[in-house]
Structure formats: C-alpha cells, structure tokens
Amino acid sequence: MKQRIYLSLAHMGGREQDFIQEAFDTNWVVPLGPNVDGFEKDLSTYLGEDRHVVALSAGTAAIHLGLVALGVQSGDEVICQSFTFAATANPIVYQGAVPVFVDSEPETWNMSPGLLEEAIKDRIARTGKKPKAIIPVHLYGMPARMDEIGSIAATYGIPVLEDAAEALGSEYRGRKCGTFGEYGALSFNGNKMITTSGGGALVCRTEEEAGAIKYYATQAREPAPHYQHTRIGYNYRMSNICAGIGRGQMQVLEEHIHRRRSIHGLYTRLFEDQAGIRVMDNYSGDYDSNFWLSCILIDELQAGISRETVRRKLEAENIETRPLWKPMHLQPVFKECPRYIDGTSEGLFDIGLCLPSGSSLGDDDIIRVAELIKSMCR
Numbered sequence: 001m002k003q004r005i006y007l008s009l010a011h012m013g014g015r016e017q018d019f020i021q022e023a024f025d026t027n028w029v030v031p032l033g034p035n036v037d038g039f040e041k042d043l044s045t046y047l048g049e050d051r052h053v054v055a056l057s058a059g060t061a062a063i064h065l066g067l068v069a070l071g072v073q074s075g076d077e078v079i080c081q082s083f084t085f086a087a088t089a090n091p092i093v094y095q096g097a098v099p100v101f102v103d104s105e106p107e108t109w110n111m112s113p114g115l116l117e118e119a120i121k122d123r124i125a126r127t128g129k130k131p132k133a134i135i136p137v138h139l140y141g142m143p144a145r146m147d148e149i150g151s152i153a154a155t156y157g158i159p160v161l162e163d164a165a166e167a168l169g170s171e172y173r174g175r176k177c178g179t180f181g182e183y184g185a186l187s188f189n190g191n192k193m194i195t196t197s198g199g200g201a202l203v204c205r206t207e208e209e210a211g212a213i214k215y216y217a218t219q220a221r222e223p224a225p226h227y228q229h230t231r232i233g234y235n236y237r238m239s240n241i242c243a244g245i246g247r248g249q250m251q252v253l254e255e256h257i258h259r260r261r262s263i264h265g266l267y268t269r270l271f272e273d274q275a276g277i278r279v280m281d282n283y284s285g286d287y288d289s290n291f292w293l294s295c296i297l298i299d300e301l302q303a304g305i306s307r308e309t310v311r312r313k314l315e316a317e318n319i320e321t322r323p324l325w326k327p328m329h330l331q332p333v334f335k336e337c338p339r340y341i342d343g344t345s346e347g348l349f350d351i352g353l354c355l356p357s358g359s360s361l362g363d364d365d366i367i368r369v370a371e372l373i374k375s376m377c378r
C-alpha cells in the first residue's frame with residue numbers, strides 16, 4: 001500500500017521548538033507570557049489595518065467571545081452562513097441565541113448578499129427586532145463578498161463577525177480577511193493554515209475592545225488584589241507554550257500560503273481538459289484565496305462517476321478526501337432554526353470534494369491524486 005496522502009496536516013517550520021524551549025528555560029509554562037504577546041504582535045503586524053489581536057484557546061472560543069462582546073444574549077437572533085463547519089454556529093447557541101441560516105451564492109460559495117438582505121427584512125417583519133450580528137465565513141479560504149455584505153450590514157446597523165478560521169492570508173480587494181468585520185475569528189487548529197496544536201485568535205478594532213476580550217477570556221477577573229467578579233467569564237486564553245508554536249509558524253506562513261496556492265494551480269492545470277471536473281477558483285481579481293483546501297465539483301453526467309464513488313475509490317488508494325461541509329440548515333441539531341435557502345449550498349454539498357492540499361505535500365502527491373481521479377472519469 002502506498003503511503004497515505006492526507007487532506008491537510010500540521011506542517012512545522014523548524015523554529016517552533018526554540019520558542020517552546022525558551023518558555024521552559026524561563027519557566028513560562030503557564031497561560032500567558034512573552035510568547036503570547038509576541039504571537040499577538042506578529043499577527044497584528046501581518047494583518048495590518050491597525051488591528052489588535054487576542055490569542056485564545058480555539059477559533060470556536062474566538063467566535064464565542066466575539067458574540068459576547070457584541071452583546072448577543074438569550075432570545076436574540078444571529079444571522080449565520082449555513083455552508084460552514086458547526087463551530088461557526090455553535091457559539092450562537094452557547095449564548096442562548098438563535099442562529100438564522102443564510103445560503104451561499106455560487107461564485108464564492110459564501111453568504112449570498114441577496115438572501116442576507118431578505119433574511120434581515122423578514123426577521124424584522126416577523127419578530128420586530130433586528131438580528132444582533134451577521135457571521136459570514138470565508139470557506140476554504142475563499143473571501144466572501146465583503147463589500148456587499150458590509151454595505152447591507154451598515155444599512156441595517158448590524159455588526160459583522162467574520163469567521164476567517166480558514167482564511168489566514170486570504171485577501172479581498174487587497175485587504176486581509178479577518179479585518180473587515182467588527183471582529184474577526186482565526187483558528188490555529190492542527191489542520192488549518194498554521195497551527196498552535198490547537199488555538200485561535202480574535203481580531204479587534206481597538207485596544208479597548210482587545211482589553212475587554214482578554215478580560216472575558218480570563219474569567220472576567222476585575223483588577224483587585226482579591227478575586228473580584230461582576231460578570232461571567234471564560235477560561236479561553238492561549239497558553240505560552242502553544243503561542244511558542246505559533247511564533248515559529250508565523251515565520252513560515254507566507255511560504256505555506258505560497259505552497260497551497262501552487263498546489264491549487266497544479267490541480268487546475270491537471271484537470272483543465274477533464275470533462276465534468278471543475279476546480280473551485282477565485283471568481284475575479286478582487287479575490288485572492290489562500291486555497292487552504294483545493295476543492296472540485298464533479299458533474300456525474302459529464303464525468304461518468306459520482307462524487308461519492310470517487311471518494312471511496314481514493315480511500316481504497318489510501319488517499320484522504322472529504323465532501324464539502326454539510327450545510328447547517330440540513331443538520332438535525334439545527335432543524336428548528338429559521339433559514340433563507342435557495343439550494344446553492346445543498347447542490348455544492350452533493351457534488352463537491354476537498355482534495356489533499358497540505359503545504360507539506362509534493363507535486364508527485366498532487367499528480368498521483370489528480371491522475372487517479374482522471375483515470376476514474378469517462
């Protein structure tokens with residue numbers, strides 16, 4: 001059996017252990033410390049736009065604290081892209097609020113501005129209340145239509161919380177994803193663009209907001225010699241050890257993005273003349289995806305094979321692939337939630353497949369995957 005090819009693996013740069021060693025040498029084996037400060041500074045510098053980044057224990061924690069900071073409470077509604085990972089929607093429910101799912105549009109696979117506006121109008125008409133926040137996602141690294149979404153959000157005065165967990169390094173009209181919303185959430189889980197072995201960050205607009213996020217993330221402890229609390233807090237800060245990995249990873253981030261983009265370019269060339277296989281691509285020059293995962297759509301009639309058969313045959317060849325995210329409005333746990341759906345994400349889910357895209361893969365791996373798929377097609 002040939003060596004297994006994974007979808008997306010952690011890929012170390014080399015300097016990570018030096019930062020961890022330093023933490024041990026100085027006995028900073030605790031939450032917080034110099035690596036946390038350093039990692040936050042690296043991220044703020046990288047993202048630009050004068051943003052303030054708070055390192056947290058997970059991307060999910062970042063989304064949760066973004067909602068807390070936006071004042072989302074029990075009984076509120078929050079508009080959420082349906083085509084995403086459950087971690088986008090779960091924190092809405094942690095707050096006792098209700099997710100309102102909005103479908104995607106076919107060019108970016110992300111939140112449809114038309115359906116977003118329809119949802120806002122209809123929620124106001126039905127409940128007499130505005131949704132408290134809007135969460136668009138940059139799925140697989142592809143930027144959402146932030147101009148249109150931002151202008152609808154501004155028209156109705158609803159804040160945007162960007163889920164940029166998959167989009168570190170992606171740009172929309174020359175600006176980094178994660179810097180468009182009131183808040184932006186990043187993830188450093190093992191399979192994302194860079195990893196801290198598990199972690200996330202919230203991108204904030206002001207130092208005051210970042211301070212409030214740090215406060216909530218450390219049990220909402222008030223400045224007093226004893227333990228004093230006037231609000232409910234969380235234990236969501238990143239540890240100094242994890243942040244050490246993050247600092248090492250920041251040194252290879254550009255390289256890793258470059259590699260993921262070249263993997264996408266290679267898949268695009270290899271599938272160019274294959275009927276029935278379409279590689280997801282930037283819709284126009286406004287979009288510059290990091291191509292966290294390269295995805296294809298398989299037209300069964302043209303290709304002569306279904307997505308699921310391709311997936312199973314690749315698995316038999318020890319190659320890991322995965323269907324696209326199953327939309328949240330189709331998940332049993334969210335079956336009671338309001339939804340504004342036109343079938344786009346469901347159609348993509350039926351025929352889409354994520355291909356091995358990790359930055360540690362070689363061209364030979366990518367060629368093996370693509371040639372195998374082509375050999376299955378008509």
Ligand SMILES: *Cc1c(COP(=O)(O)O)cnc(C)c1O
Nearest residue numbers: 058059060085087088165187189
């Ligand atoms: C990974 C991911 C998250 C959650 O991040 P964690 O660090 O795993 O908690 C949220 N949203 C999306 C779209 C993701 O892919």
